[in-house]
Amino acid sequence: MKNEEVARLLREMGDLLELRGENGFKVVAYRRAARSVESMKTDLDEVTRRGDLESIPGVGKAIAAKIDEYLRTGKIESHERLFRETPPGMAELLQISGLGPKTVSMLHQKLGVSTVAELEAAAREHRVRRLPRMGPTSEKNILRSIERWKKRSDRIPLGVALPIAQKILGSLKKVAGIENLTLAGSLRRGRETVGDVDILATSSSPEAVIRAFVELSGVEEVLMKGPTKASVIVDETVQVDLRIVDHRSFGTVIQYFTGSKEHNVKLRHVALSKGYSLSEYSLTRVADGEEIFFDREEDLYRHLGMEWIPPEIREDQGEVEAALARRLPRLVEVSDIKGDLHVHTDWSDGLHTMEDMVYEAQRLGYEYMAFCDHSHGLAIANGLAIDRLVEKMDLIAGLNDEVEGFSILVGTEVEIRADGKLDYPDEILGRCDVVVASVHSGYNQREREMTGRIIEAMESEHVDVIGHPSGRKIGEREAYEVDLERVLEAAARTGTAMEINAHPSRLDLNDRWSRRAKELGVKLAINTDAHSTCGLSAMEYGVKTARRGWLEKGDVINTLGLQDLLRYLHRG
DNA sequence: GCCGTTTTCGGCCCGACTGTTTTCAGTCG
Numbered sequence: 001m002k003n004e005e006v007a008r009l010l011r012e013m014g015d016l017l018e019l020r021g022e023n024g025f026k027v028v029a030y031r032r033a034a035r036s037v038e039s040m041k042t043d044l045d046e047v048t049r050r051g052d053l054e055s056i057p058g059v060g061k062a063i064a065a066k067i068d069e070y071l072r073t074g075k076i077e078s079h080e081r082l083f084r085e086t087p088p089g090m091a092e093l094l095q096i097s098g099l100g101p102k103t104v105s106m107l108h109q110k111l112g113v114s115t116v117a118e119l120e121a122a123a124r125e126h127r128v129r130r131l132p133r134m135g136p137t138s139e140k141n142i143l144r145s146i147e148r149w150k151k152r153s154d155r156i157p158l159g160v161a162l163p164i165a166q167k168i169l170g171s172l173k174k175v176a177g178i179e180n181l182t183l184a185g186s187l188r189r190g191r192e193t194v195g196d197v198d199i200l201a202t203s204s205s206p207e208a209v210i211r212a213f214v215e216l217s218g219v220e221e222v223l224m225k226g227p228t229k230a231s232v233i234v235d236e237t238v239q240v241d242l243r244i245v246d247h248r249s250f251g252t253v254i255q256y257f258t259g260s261k262e263h264n265v266k267l268r269h270v271a272l273s274k275g276y277s278l279s280e281y282s283l284t285r286v287a288d289g290e291e292i293f294f295d296r297e298e299d300l301y302r303h304l305g306m307e308w309i310p311p312e313i314r315e316d317q318g319e320v321e322a323a324l325a326r327r328l329p330r331l332v333e334v335s336d337i338k339g340d341l342h343v344h345t346d347w348s349d350g351l352h353t354m355e356d357m358v359y360e361a362q363r364l365g366y367e368y369m370a371f372c373d374h375s376h377g378l379a380i381a382n383g384l385a386i387d388r389l390v391e392k393m394d395l396i397a398g399l400n401d402e403v404e405g406f407s408i409l410v411g412t413e414v415e416i417r418a419d420g421k422l423d424y425p426d427e428i429l430g431r432c433d434v435v436v437a438s439v440h441s442g443y444n445q446r447e448r449e450m451t452g453r454i455i456e457a458m459e460s461e462h463v464d465v466i467g468h469p470s471g472r473k474i475g476e477r478e479a480y481e482v483d484l485e486r487v488l489e490a491a492a493r494t495g496t497a498m499e500i501n502a503h504p505s506r507l508d509l510n511d512r513w514s515r516r517a518k519e520l521g522v523k524l525a526i527n528t529d530a531h532s533t534c535g536l537s538a539m540e541y542g543v544k545t546a547r548r549g550w551l552e553k554g555d556v557i558n559t560l561g562l563q564d565l566l567r568y569l570h571r572g
Numbered sequence: 573g574c575c576g577t578t579t580t581c582g583g584c585c586c587g588a589c590t591g592t593t594t595t596c597a598g599t600c601g
Contacts, residue, residue, distance in 0.1 A: 279585070
């Protein structure tokens with residue numbers, strides 16, 4: 001796909017133009033076009049063939065010509081020129097928090113600074129404080145920002161950010177006079193990674209709340225602190241913002257700060273088409289300037305003639321249109337989940353015994369759980385040879401007699417070997433209630449081999465679920481080369497479910513592919529892949545991902561009651 | 573640079589916060 005490359009070039013042009021101090025709206029125009037191109041489902045080649053580039057939102061004559069130039073020649077001359085004329089390293093300076101295009105340009109002109117290292121040296125030698133509108137404090141702040149920039153990890157995985165946020169919420173809840181304490185931003189939308197943690201609240205004494213916030217234990221640095229908002233750093237690199245807002249505007253504020261930006265832009269268009277201008281404070285009737293306030297988000301959406309939209313799908317991927325037509329899906333919820341179909345025990349590489357895991361699953365209110373320890377091919381994880389699996393089956397039968405109102409399913413996470421063969425013979429797989437088949441080896445195969453290998457596994461009548469289908473680990477390892485579109489087509493054909501692995505470092509399938517699976521009529525299983533009792537609580541992350549993929553209860557097999565599930569699994 | 577049943581020109585979100593000023597420019601979200 002050339003779309004991604006074009007989007008990258010356009011975004012880079014936005015950055016370069018910003019450094020030159022170009023008109024800010026022009027900068028935004030390039031970035032908007034980049035986002036548009038990135039989220040398109042059609043190839044740019046095809047759009048160009050239809051002569052339809054200008055139909056892309058945010059793409060006009062000038063940018064269309066540049067896209068066309070790229071498709072013909074493989075480059076964009078004006079991009080190359082901008083790139084040539086900008087000293088390398090300058091764009092990096094924009095990443096230093098507190099530095100914008102104006103300051104970066106000035107630093108370059110007056111001090112010849114064009115890299116972070118040069119800026120650091122200049123600040124240490126007190127050359128920065130002699131510049132206009134600079135002083136000892138800004139110099140110190142620049143040095144601190146550079147330190148933080150050096151330690152930065154890109155985006156924060158949901159599995160890291162959410163526990164941090166919940167801890168802070170827990171402490172803030174105790175502050176006197178605080179109300180409507182709520183997460184906002186990408187964390188509320190359940191994105192797999194977040195940039196920072198946004199918290200909103202209302203209070204009759206905002207300053208007291210802010211004071212309590214910046215003094216929370218765990219706060220390592222206060223970036224800024226005013227009467228109604230503050231930003232702090234916790235856990236070395238995680239920025240947490242707290243805003244105290246007016247009670248009467250809480251609905252519009254929470255909507256605004258939940259985003260996404262694209263969703264908000266679309267929502268403002270809807271408002272305008274109905275004669276309103278939407279801001280974070282109110283909905284204003286354009287005709288007479290009459291302001292309407294909303295303390296509840298639900299009322300705002302309703303007033304605009306649409307259903308309330310769950311935060312997880314606010315990405316301008318059709319949710320606004322669906323809400324206007326009152327056709328929003330009823331997204332799956334944690335409380336719909338009846339059991340976990342992919343759990344490990346100390347029989348392979350899990351930490352806890354079957355009994356421990358059952359106890360925890362019952363505590364979570366589940367009806368069933370499938371123990372899917374590794375198969376013998378995965379020796380590093382103490383995979384089970386056939387005789388051990390058979391022995392375990394007998395033990396499970398005994399355990400099932402002991403527990404009441406709960407069923408333990410015999411399962412396996414069987415290796416899909418490099419040649420596409422499964423790691424157990426059919427007669428063994430046939431004795432399992434649940435067979436999850438996964439790839440843990442030969443990650444470097446070419447796309448054709450990897451895709452074929454997974455599809456071959458799905459052809460087996462015994463395979464019920466493909467575990468973590470893309471193999472990616474967030475911030476750690478890219479997905480292996482696999483054509484997921486073909487895999488999903490095969491899943492639809494063979495009636496194999498895809499896993500949404502709920503482990504926060506996996507979330508695999510991810511939100512986009514989960515939605516695609518649903519479109520193709522593929523069922524999904526949201527599993528924790530827990531290797532310990534506390535791992536079972538990751539279900540919440542998997543459900544968030546499923547919700548982001550527009551999944552409903554009926555799309556997810558482990559929302560079925562035990563009898564229905566067994567009927568589904570054994571239907572073949 | 574984009575966009576338009578209020579506009580083909582003049583809009584494009586704007587308020588909070590900071591550090592420097594002595595009234596405000598720059599950054600951020």
